Amino acid sequence: MACILETENLTKEYGSKTAVRDVNMHIGEGRIYGLIGRNGAGKTTIMRMISGLATPTRGSYSLFGKTGPEKGKMLRQVGVLIESPGIYPRLSAQDNLKIKCLALGVDARREVPALLKTVGLGDVSPKQKAGAFSLGMRQRLGIALALAGRPKLLVLDEPINGLDPQGIVEVRETLVRLRNEQGVSIMISSHILDELSRVADDYGIINDGELLDEFTSAELHLRSGKSVMIRADRPEEVLRLLEKMGLHGEAAEDRAWIRVRDGLDRTGDMTRAIVEAGIPLHELYLRSVSLEDYYLGVTGGHQTHPASPEDVHPDVKGGKPNA
Ligand code: ATP
Numbered sequence: 001m002a003c004i005l006e007t008e009n010l011t012k013e014y015g016s017k018t019a020v021r022d023v024n025m026h027i028g029e030g031r032i033y034g035l036i037g038r039n040g041a042g043k044t045t046i047m048r049m050i051s052g053l054a055t056p057t058r059g060s061y062s063l064f065g066k067t068g069p070e071k072g073k074m075l076r077q078v079g080v081l082i083e084s085p086g087i088y089p090r091l092s093a094q095d096n097l098k099i100k101c102l103a104l105g106v107d108a109r110r111e112v113p114a115l116l117k118t119v120g121l122g123d124v125s126p127k128q129k130a131g132a133f134s135l136g137m138r139q140r141l142g143i144a145l146a147l148a149g150r151p152k153l154l155v156l157d158e159p160i161n162g163l164d165p166q167g168i169v170e171v172r173e174t175l176v177r178l179r180n181e182q183g184v185s186i187m188i189s190s191h192i193l194d195e196l197s198r199v200a201d202d203y204g205i206i207n208d209g210e211l212l213d214e215f216t217s218a219e220l221h222l223r224s225g226k227s228v229m230i231r232a233d234r235p236e237e238v239l240r241l242l243e244k245m246g247l248h249g250e251a252a253e254d255r256a257w258i259r260v261r262d263g264l265d266r267t268g269d270m271t272r273a274i275v276e277a278g279i280p281l282h283e284l285y286l287r288s289v290s291l292e293d294y295y296l297g298v299t300g301g302h303q304t305h306p307a308s309p310e311d312v313h314p315d316v317k318g319g320k321p322n323a
Contacts, residue, residue: 002029004153004185005050009059012045012209019045021209022059027153027187027202032179034200035189036295042209043189044082047155050187051080064152079151081159085142089131093124093141100148115144118182119174136167140174147178154178156188160195168192172199197291207299220294228260228267231283232274241273 005027012020020042027033035043048054050061052075060067063074088096097115101108116122119140130141139159146154156175160168176199178184190196196203203220205213215223232238235255242249247263247270263270267284274281289297 003027003062004029004064005061005187007046007050007059007061010046010049010056010061011058012042012049012054013057018209020049020056023206023209023211025204025211025214027185029185030179030183031201032175032186032188032199034196034203035187035206036193036196036203036291037189037206038191038299041206043206044157045209046206047080047082047157047187047189051075051078051082051155053080053082076149077152079146079149079154081142081146082155082157085138085145087130087138087141087145090129092126092128093121093130093133093137093144094126096130096141097144097148100145104149106149111148115147118147118178119144120170134164134167136163136170139163139167139171143171143174147184152184154184154186156186158189158191160190160192168195175199193292193295194290203291205295205298213298220291223294225261226264226286226288228264228270229283229285229287230258230260230270230274230281231256232258233280233282237277237279238274241277241279242270245269245273 003026005025007023007025010020010023010025011018023042023046025046035046037043045054049056050063052072061071063071064077066074088099091099093116094112097112098108101111113122116124121137121140121144124137130138133141143154143156143159146156160171163171172195175186175188179186188196188200197217197220200217202216203214204211230238230249235251235258238258239249239251242258242260245263245266247260247266249258249260251258260270264286267286271281271284274284
């Protein structure tokens, strides 16, 4: 896989604060790269640096294989949507795009209809002002603006934040279409890991400014296979019972949950053994590990966003699940 972006010890300091530290990241051609991390982890700072909007304190990166002054020219091949899109609310989508095309020296007459079509706004009336758009439409107009000049790499910071389910689907379909039909590489950050896992081919996990892990979706499936989850009283006794059965259980730090990675076909035996030993068993089930679970394992349980009651996951000790 050819890398279109590679960073080497990329670091950004703001005074005494290190926002990004020694990041070595790789984005493959025609791939969607999901950047994951909680608030303040350093995602936006990385995106700003690789888009030429911020200067690294240390380290470097190559774009399309180029470094140094040659890389500067390559920045034209990078389309950026960081924070809210710079849209003129009193103008139509068409006029917003026309202005962007003019600024880039691109033929607006040819490009604007194509851009609108790409993001699914082909049918929007030129009379409709962008200020009256739904959030989803605005976000797609933002993506269209980032796509003006036909960049080969699109950098999108939280593009689905605040969108309703319909808007999320529209943005997802737009991104997949861009990758599949135009071979655009896309770097996208999102707090919504379930959604990210529907589009991303590769992932990077960033925590406190450091890239903790980088993996493909195929690797994620391999690493995060199924396991049996057990919630019972007297966990130490359960662990001993499992051991007698030739199985290896791992207890969560607070002992609330035990995870068993082997013996997926022996849930019946496990249930029987625990019940026959007179240990109150509250739950025993087969669980697949999601991107969110994997992320929590790698970062030691930091949520990508403040925890809500629905977000409680059994935080099983032991770093990468099945890594
Ligand atoms: P969020 O999802 O909240 O945007 P993030 O992962 O994008 O988070 P960054 O915005 O990259 O995180 O911020 C990383 C760290 O750097 C934070 O602690 C932030 O406060 C700090 N930071 C970012 N920009 C600046 C700046 N211009 N001056 C000082 N500190 C900054």
